Amino acid sequence: ITINASKNNSNDVTIKITAVDNSDNVTVSTCDVKIDKTAPVIDIKYDNNKADSNSFFNANRTATIVVTERNFVAKDVVVKITNTDGKVPKLSSWKKVKGTGNLDDTKWTATINYVADGDYTFYIAYTDKAGLKCKSINYADGSVAPKAFTIDKTAPVVNVSYNNNTATNGNYFVAERVATVVINEHNFNPERVDFNITATDDAKPIGLPRISGWVSKGDVRTCNIYYSADAKYDFDIYVTDKASNKAAD
DSSP: OOOOTTTOOSSOEEEEEEEEOTTOOEEEEEEEEOOOOOOOEEEEEESOOOOBTTTEESSOEEEEEEEEOSSOOGGGEEEEEEETTSOOOOBOOOEEEOOSTTTTTOEEEEEEEEOSOEEEEEEEEEBOTTSOBOOOEEEOTTOOSSSEEEEOOOOOEEEEEESOOOOBTTTBOSSOEEEEEEEEOSSOOGGGEEEEEEEEETTEEOOOOEEOOOEEETTEEEEEEEEOSSOEEEEEEEEBOTTOOBOOO
16 A cells, blocks of 8 residues: 555554455454654754854853754754863753644744853754654854854953062162063954053153063963163053953953
8 A cells, every 4th residue: 555645744644444355244454654754844043143253252142943843852853062161051851832734833942051151063953753854954044153153251351560660759660671461361362452552751752662472371361561761651451352351451
């Protein structure tokens, strides 16, 4: 017996066979069949798409996953999340919204809450009980960096120290002075470090002090400022990381 799948795409297909012999003895047998020719569909949207540098977020991010599938089995949904900082969020339990007709439009919803700092990757796949694979993942319009992104809610920490703190009359020094600037920041961008330095001699601007290149050791970034010429110096520094977090004054 061949059943037309297009006309019987349902979990409620019943085959009924009636056999009658020459003596009019009758036997009736039934067989229930589930036909599913509709592949699952996965839709994903994020509540936070305000990214800096294309994929850096300075606030929590929640992904809402909707699987449209009649014959859904939660344990068959493959979700893989990685985080460089080790704190991996868990997928919530699934909530069902029953469909209509043959129930192919039944929707199952779950969420993932990204709250910890880290560099994340996200992967999802699903194959239903009929062996039909979800062919593509639909991300909502405006989704930014849905598969790989960074959450950074931690502001840079800046410390400045000097090798020479022997001053006369409050702020006069008879020798060269070197400032060591140390910035603790995972998502560091040297172009977002703004040195606000002025140098004047007898109220006239002169050349600014030399600033060394940055040396990185893990998340610690270090440079030196060399004050060597006779001058009156003013110094300030402003630091912003890749996620738009600003260092304290």
